[in-house]
Amino acid sequence: MTQPPELVDTPEIIKSKIDNEYSRFKTVWENLTARFNNAVIIQNNFDLPFIQPEGTSITAQNFGLFVQNLNIKFAEYAQNNSGFYVHDLNRLCARAGLDNWHNRNQYHAYKFAVNYDLIPEVSFSLKRIICAILGRVKKCLVLDLDNTLWGGVIGDDGLNNIKIGNETPEGEAYTEFQTYVKKLKERGVILAVCSKNDDDVAKSGFTHPDSVLKLNDFVAFYANWDNKDINIRKIASDINIGLDSLVFIDDNPAERAIVRENVPDVCVPEIDPQNVSSYIRAIEDNGFFDTVAISDDDIKRTGTYQQNKQRAELLESSAGNYDEFLKSLDMQAEIKPFSEIYYDRITQLTNKSNQFNLTTKRYTLAEIKATAQNDKYITLYCRLKDKFGDNGVISLVIGEIEGNNLKIILWLMSCRVLKRGVEDLMLDTLVDKARDRNCRTLTGFYYPTKKNSMVKDFYKNFGFKLVNQDEQDNTTWLLELENYQTRNKFITLS
Amino acid sequence: MRDILSELQPIFRDVFDDEDIIVTNETNASMIEDWDSLSHIRLVIAIEKYFGIKFAFGELQELKNVGEMAELIKAKLEA
Numbered sequence: 001m002t003q004p005p006e007l008v009d010t011p012e013i014i015k016s017k018i019d020n021e022y023s024r025f026k027t028v029w030e031n032l033t034a035r036f037n038n039a040v041i042i043q044n045n046f047d048l049p050f051i052q053p054e055g056t057s058i059t060a061q062n063f064g065l066f067v068q069n070l071n072i073k074f075a076e077y078a079q080n081n082s083g084f085y086v087h088d089l090n091r092l093c094a095r096a097g098l099d100n101w102h103n104r105n106q107y108h109a110y111k112f113a114v115n116y117d118l119i120p121e122v123s124f125s126l127k128r129i130i131c132a133i134l135g136r137v138k139k140c141l142v143l144d145l146d147n148t149l150w151g152g153v154i155g156d157d158g159l160n161n162i163k164i165g166n167e168t169p170e171g172e173a174y175t176e177f178q179t180y181v182k183k184l185k186e187r188g189v190i191l192a193v194c195s196k197n198d199d200d201v202a203k204s205g206f207t208h209p210d211s212v213l214k215l216n217d218f219v220a221f222y223a224n225w226d227n228k229d230i231n232i233r234k235i236a237s238d239i240n241i242g243l244d245s246l247v248f249i250d251d252n253p254a255e256r257a258i259v260r261e262n263v264p265d266v267c268v269p270e271i272d273p274q275n276v277s278s279y280i281r282a283i284e285d286n287g288f289f290d291t292v293a294i295s296d297d298d299i300k301r302t303g304t305y306q307q308n309k310q311r312a313e314l315l316e317s318s319a320g321n322y323d324e325f326l327k328s329l330d331m332q333a334e335i336k337p338f339s340e341i342y343y344d345r346i347t348q349l350t351n352k353s354n355q356f357n358l359t360t361k362r363y364t365l366a367e368i369k370a371t372a373q374n375d376k377y378i379t380l381y382c383r384l385k386d387k388f389g390d391n392g393v394i395s396l397v398i399g400e401i402e403g404n405n406l407k408i409i410l411w412l413m414s415c416r417v418l419k420r421g422v423e424d425l426m427l428d429t430l431v432d433k434a435r436d437r438n439c440r441t442l443t444g445f446y447y448p449t450k451k452n453s454m455v456k457d458f459y460k461n462f463g464f465k466l467v468n469q470d471e472q473d474n475t476t477w478l479l480e481l482e483n484y485q486t487r488n489k490f491i492t493l494s
Numbered sequence: 495m496r497d498i499l500s501e502l503q504p505i506f507r508d509v510f511d512d513e514d515i516i517v518t519n520e521t522n523a524s525m526i527e528d529w530d531s532l533s534h535i536r537l538v539i540a541i542e543k544y545f546g547i548k549f550a551f552g553e554l555q556e557l558k559n560v561g562e563m564a565e566l567i568k569a570k571l572e573a
Contacts, residue, residue: 109551110535 038366135351165210188298519561
């Protein structure tokens with residue numbers, strides 16, 4: 001900060017100092033963006049100052065107020081500029097406490113702006129925002145019930161005696177936790193239950209009038225007497241996500257140990273059942289579900305997984321005739337070049353999709369924007385609707401034109417729409433677009449990872465010819481477009 | 495009698511991440527390759543924490559080698 005407020009400044013001077021300071025930062029950001037081709041920028045906001053010479057009342061010249069006003073301007077800039085993120089140092093200093101945060105001796109001796117002991121906290125906090133930008137976060141919160149979502153044991157105490165609701169301090173603490181979990185669900189975290197209970201008894205807990213969470217907030221519900229690691233594996237497979245996308249909260253240390261031991265990919269934070277708010281801290285301080293932007297798809301996610309249940313029921317009723325099932329889904333797709341309103345979701349998909357992902361190439365928001373606007377790329381997203389609902393944007397392709405050949409550098413699809421024929425329609429559309437740009441061949445790449453073996457033979461099954469295989473088993477595939485026959489049978493292109 | 499020098503040894507090894515460091519009274523910054531201004535701060539903070547002492551401004555600038563540092567630590571512990 002070049003011009004901090006002085007106690008003799010008039011309110012007008014203070015205001016112009018804030019504007020000057022802000023525009024100085026803004027110039028730096030704009031130059032960085034221009035010079036480094038849409039670089040991602042993470043900006044610390046301001047921590048609170050060490051001193052407050054006026055006392056405990058907030059004057060117009062107050063340094064803390066000055067800083068908060070600047071922080072508001074930073075936040076507004078972040079809202080209006082993609083690829084720009086504010087790292088909330090301000091909250092970090094509040095949590096540390098100012099007398100702990102500032103170590104003036106270290107500042108005078110070494111110019112350390114933050115107490116040396118808190119550097120790990122600052123680093124970890126920065127790591128969290130980076131992971132959130134890259135979408136390296138968890139997807140599903142798996143919850144125990146008794147003494148986790150409510151106080152007491154519903155099977156022993158009965159529905160009327162579990163502790164939930166604002167009548168008692170204990171009940172209020174569980175209500176706070178349920179409310180927090182509900183907020184996570186509202187912004188796209190998938191919820192599941194894993195509890196040692198009889199199924200009907202467990203489910204009755206959510207009929208309690210004070211229960212914030214309702215049964216339909218959960219996408220998977222396993223209440224039985226099996227070992228929890230077994231149920232957790234079932235939850236991951238039901239939802240079709242990796243075990244490393246799960247976080248498990250259980251008040252019982254023995255259950256936590258069993259899950260840690262047998263499904264080590266699942267995150268099982270330590271919590272203190274004597275202090276229910278530690279459940280919230282464990283989820284939040286680990287940054288499991290951090291996000292930098294909340295997309296439309298996030299808000300609709302639980303609904304999507306529930307529609308999948310209805311689809312599964314329809315499939316069962318169509319008695320094994322899969323084509324009949326696909327036809328009756330009444331699917332409609334929108335396949336178009338990347339457009340601005342979907343940039344957030346597209347970026348998120350490139351960072352979250354692991355299984356149906358041929359090259360596992362990750363993109364930042366700025367890179368997606370640059371790719372979409374660059375003529376040498378063909379970009380396509382697919383949004384799929386059917387009679388049960390809107391799946392949102394679920395598949396992406398990026399092709400790079402190289403003479404008469406189109407290199408498919410990204411092809412991914414969300415696993416919630418596996419086996420619906422989306423990939424057929426995607427390829428049909430891609431072939432059309434490639435032809436429009438005078439391409440005569442498509443080149444596909446498969447780069448194996450721990451998670452994407454399901455698409456190992458993807459190009460082979462689509463009639464591509466293997467042209468190269470290196471020692472890491474990366475494969476390159478070629479398709480001549482001359483005799484390409486359209487493949488789509490069941491989806492209407494809107 | 496506390497042997498400050500041998501207590502300093504593991505701190506040096508840890509801070510400079512080198513298990514082969516042998517600290518003597520004569521050791522100084524020019525003898526340890528990674529002893530720059532930043533690692534100096536890490537060293538000072540690690541020593542302060544370990545012995546539960548605080549160095550005042552300027553106290554450390556006067557010191558010529560680890561031997562003198564050990565003397566200063568000893569004096570602080572006895573004070």
